[in-house]
Amino acid sequence: xxxxxxxxxxxxxxxxxxxxxxxxxxxxxxxxxxxxxxxxxxxxxxxxxxxxxxxxxxxxxxxxxxxxxxxxxxxxxxxxxxxxxxxxxxxxxxxxxxxxxxxxxxxxxxxxxxxxxxxxxxxxxxxxxxxxxxxxxxxxxxxxxxxxxxxxxxxxxxxxxxxxxxxxxxxxxxxxxxxxxxxxxxxxxxxxxxxxxxxxxxxxxxxxxxxxxxxxxxxxxxxxxxxxxxxxxxxxxxxxxxxxxxxxxxxxxxxxxxxxxxxxxxxxxxxxxxxxxxxxxxxxxxxxxxxxxxxxxxxxxxxxxxxxxxxxxxxxxxxxxxxxxxxxxxxxxxxxxxxxxxxxxxxxxxxxxxxxxxxxxxxxxxxxxxxxxxxxxxxxxxxxxxxxxxxxxxxxxxxxxxxxxxxxxxxxxxxxxxxxxxxxxxxxxxxxxxxxxxxxxxxxxxxxxxxxxxxxxxxxxxxxxxxxxxxxxxxxxxxxxxxxxxxxxxxxxxxxxxxxxxxxxxxxxxxxxxxxxxxxxxxxxxxxxxxxxxxxxxxxxxxxxxxxxxxxxxxxxxxxxxxxxxxxxxxxxxxxxxxxxxxxxxxxx
Numbered sequence: 001x002x003x004x005x006x007x008x009x010x011x012x013x014x015x016x017x018x019x020x021x022x023x024x025x026x027x028x029x030x031x032x033x034x035x036x037x038x039x040x041x042x043x044x045x046x047x048x049x050x051x052x053x054x055x056x057x058x059x060x061x062x063x064x065x066x067x068x069x070x071x072x073x074x075x076x077x078x079x080x081x082x083x084x085x086x087x088x089x090x091x092x093x094x095x096x097x098x099x100x101x102x103x104x105x106x107x108x109x110x111x112x113x114x115x116x117x118x119x120x121x122x123x124x125x126x127x128x129x130x131x132x133x134x135x136x137x138x139x140x141x142x143x144x145x146x147x148x149x150x151x152x153x154x155x156x157x158x159x160x161x162x163x164x165x166x167x168x169x170x171x172x173x174x175x176x177x178x179x180x181x182x183x184x185x186x187x188x189x190x191x192x193x194x195x196x197x198x199x200x201x202x203x204x205x206x207x208x209x210x211x212x213x214x215x216x217x218x219x220x221x222x223x224x225x226x227x228x229x230x231x232x233x234x235x236x237x238x239x240x241x242x243x244x245x246x247x248x249x250x251x252x253x254x255x256x257x258x259x260x261x262x263x264x265x266x267x268x269x270x271x272x273x274x275x276x277x278x279x280x281x282x283x284x285x286x287x288x289x290x291x292x293x294x295x296x297x298x299x300x301x302x303x304x305x306x307x308x309x310x311x312x313x314x315x316x317x318x319x320x321x322x323x324x325x326x327x328x329x330x331x332x333x334x335x336x337x338x339x340x341x342x343x344x345x346x347x348x349x350x351x352x353x354x355x356x357x358x359x360x361x362x363x364x365x366x367x368x369x370x371x372x373x374x375x376x377x378x379x380x381x382x383x384x385x386x387x388x389x390x391x392x393x394x395x396x397x398x399x400x401x402x403x404x405x406x407x408x409x410x411x412x413x414x415x416x417x418x419x420x421x422x423x424x425x426x427x428x429x430x431x432x433x434x435x436x437x438x439x440x441x442x443x444x445x446x447x448x449x450x451x452x453x454x455x456x457x458x459x460x461x462x463x464x465x466x467x468x469x470x471x472x473x474x475x476x477x478x479x480x481x482x483x484x485x486x487x488x489x490x491x492x493x494x495x496x497x498x499x500x501x502x503x504x505x506x507x508x509x510x511x512x513x514x515x516x517x518x519x520x521x522x523x524x525x526x527x528x529x530x531x532x533x534x535x536x537x538x539x540x541x542x543x544x545x546x547x548x549x550x551x552x553x554x555x556x557x558x559x560x561x562x563x564x565x566x567x568x569x570x571x572x573x574x575x576x577x578x579x580x581x582x583x584x585x586x587x588x589x
Contacts, residue, residue: 001172006139007036007162009173010100013143015042016178019069019098021431023048023057027075029102029115032167034073043071046431046460049452051079053424055086056450058097060388060428062090063411066218068432069150075102077115080161081122085418088126090157092415093239094216096150097157099123105165106134119161128156136169140178148181154304155216186303187324193332196275197230199299199316201339203273205346206232207252212239212414213278213303213322220407222326223277224248229333231343233350235264237279238399239414245383245405247585252350256285257568258561259399263353265565269294270349277301278322281311282415287564301325354586358575359560361401362582364526367554370394370469371572372526374401377439377467378583380533385409385437388426391417392443393475393559400560403585420449423466427457427546430464437537438464444492444507445474451512457546458517464546465536471553472505479558493555505552513548520548 010033014020022045026034037043048054051074058070072083080101090097103109104116109132123130129149133142139162146158188196200206214223220243227234227244233252234244238259244251253264268274273296279285281300286292289312300307300314301322308317318325333340361375374397383405389395390413404410411429413421426440447468456462474490481487492506499508513520519539521532529551536547562568575581 001174003170004173005032005036005167006136006169006171007033007167008039009140009171009175010143011036011040011043012175013140013178014071015040016175017069017147017180018067019071019147020044021061022046022071022073023054023061023428024073025051025054025075025079027079027102029076029104029164030073030100030162032164033100033102033162046427046456048424048456050450051082052085052420053450053453055083055097055099056089056421056424057428057431059086059090059095060411060425061432062095062097064386064408064429064432066408069147070097070428072097072099075115076104077117080117080119080159083159084123084126085416087123087157087159089413089416089418089421091126091128093413094155094212095157096155098146098150099157099159101159101161102167103132103161103163106163107165109163120159123159127159130159130161132161132163133166134163136166136171139166139171140173144178144181148183151183152185154307185321185324186319188301188318188320188328190328190332192318192320193325193328195316196299196318196329197332197336199273199297200230200232200275201341203297205271206273206275207268207271208232208234209255209274209276209279210234210236210240210243211277211279212237214240214243215407217278217321217323219323219326220244222323222330226326226330226333229330229337230340231347232275233267233347235268237282237285238412240279241399241410241412242404242407246403247405249351250347253354254399255565257287257563257565258284258396258559260565260568261400262357262359262568265568266353266357267350268292269566271296273297273299275299275301277325278303280307286311287562291564291566351586358581358584358586359400359570360573360575360580361584362580365554366525368524368526368529368551370397370553370557371401373467373469373529373551374398375583376529376533378403379530380537381437381439385439386411386429386433387439387441388412388422388429389441390421390425390446391419391476392446393479393557394441394443394446394469396476396561397559398441419446422446423450423453426464426466427453427462430462440464440466442466442468443475444468444470444472444509447509448507452516454513454516454518454546461544462546463540463544465533465540466546466548468509468548468550469553470505470509470550471555471557473555475557478556509548509550518546518548519543520550522550522552524552
């Protein structure tokens with residue numbers, strides 16, 4: 001048996017488990033772990049400027065490719081508490097990341113030692129598992145269990161806290177015979193698949209709601225095959241966007257109060273059966289349940305047993321990994337190919353809505369209306385682009401107007417939606433897939449939250465394009481404040497004494513971005529958007545750093561949303577001709 005420090009065993013286990021990309025910041029209480037990373041050389045590391053950002057980088061890295069697990073590392077005390085938002089975001093969206101913190105020596109944990117905090121207790125509500133390792137000999141087993149916990153059932157994050165003396169203690173460990181623990185996954189049975197197919201056969205207007213669980217299970221190919229075998233149209237959730245290409249004939253648009261399409265909501269309301277796979281029935285998707293449920297029947301397939309019936313009781317529930325369920329669904333559908341109902345007319349009806357229920361994007365106004373930004377992004381970026389975004393009017397309108405064609409090509413902080421997530425998460429995505437065109441989308445406030453992480457992209461040559469739509473407002477909050485007849489504490493505008501050229505919009509993002517080692521372009525007229533995006537692509541290749549395209553918008557735009565899916569309020573003109581929405585996938589009559 002080989003004698004080594006516990007941290008050396010931990011780093012070897014990371015390599016064996018395939019978690020070879022870390023993001024973090026060294027510090028006194030975690031330096032032994034960093035010494036093991038340096039000694040073994042199998043772990044790549046990106047130095048973040050903030051530990052919260054490092055956790056979001058790990059999250060973006062995980063989300064970008066099936067099988068990835070991003071690692072976030074920080075020292076004791078505030079580094080762990082800084083990770084909490086990242087743990088929450090990852091937990092809410094079922095994303096496995098491994099957070100590793102340093103800790104005061106075991107004997108000093110109860111003595112209020114410098115930066116000693118019970119981080120495991122703090123993290124437990126937002127992690128699948130959080131543990132402080134008290135004995136060095138438990139380090140290998142703890143890391144082995146951590147990977148199993150992250151991967152099994154509904155995926156999620158784990159925090160492992162390592163006291164300084166535990167890291168340094170020597171243990172006996174043999175990496176050559178180490179094997180990852182098996183990861184059990186529940187699987188739908190043949191009988192359950194037949195029941196689901198019978199429900200579909202008895203319906204006239206069925207829909208599939210494809211959730212993020214399909215993306216996590218790497219099951220988009222099976223989803224599309226199942227939809228094509230049965231002829232059933234598919235509604236992706238925001239987390240499932242890309243599971244079926246937006247231009248696929250059976251793609252029926254998104255449903256919801258905000259990140260939705262007019263035709264998607266209309267199709268859901270016209271359906272009589274909904275088969276949800278790997279979705280949560282999130283409230284921004286459903287709105288009021290009386291309207292959403294109506295008289296239609298529901299089937300719910302989810303890997304987590306307690307998700308079945310959490311929001312409402314379905315007519316039939318199946319506990320299964322999405323891929324395992326779709327494998328047996330496809331098998332039964334193939335066998336029933338000759339007897340499945342003909343869904344041609346229903347699918348055509350759904351496609352027809354896409355030709356008549358579009359929102360207008362082509363505006364020539366100055367200041368720029370945000371709809372025009374997404375129209376030009378559709379022109380500038382092809383089907384292989386990877387988009388990254390978080391909360392805000394920018395995310396909502398992007399989901400209404402952009403197009404996504406591949407799984408993991410819309411990477412979005414869904415349930416938690418922390419501001420500041422976009423810059424670091426995008427860096428994680430770009431590290432995971434350096435050959436793709438990665439495009440981030442932020443409002444000005446999200447962009448400012450963790451803007452310092454752009455320096456990470458400059459230092460480590462992590463190129464991507466960041467589109468910042470700047471209205472110098474907390475736009476989503478301002479729109480919500482309309483219900484209270486106020487516009488309070490949401491203005492970001494001020495006269496910048498150093499940059500009068502920003503015309504009262506406050507922060508000079510171009511100067512800040514350039515000061516952080518990146519390149520920036522500012523656009524003030526709609527016809528300048530596409531040339532700027534094309535120039536950004538060239539600058540990204542030339543300089544290998546983040547390129548920011550700031551687009552100055554009109555101060556106030558109210559984005560389509562409502563409180564029920566049958567009552568989404570449209571604040572702008574709707575499209576009545578192809579010229580009104582020239583990049584929409586369904587041309588208007």
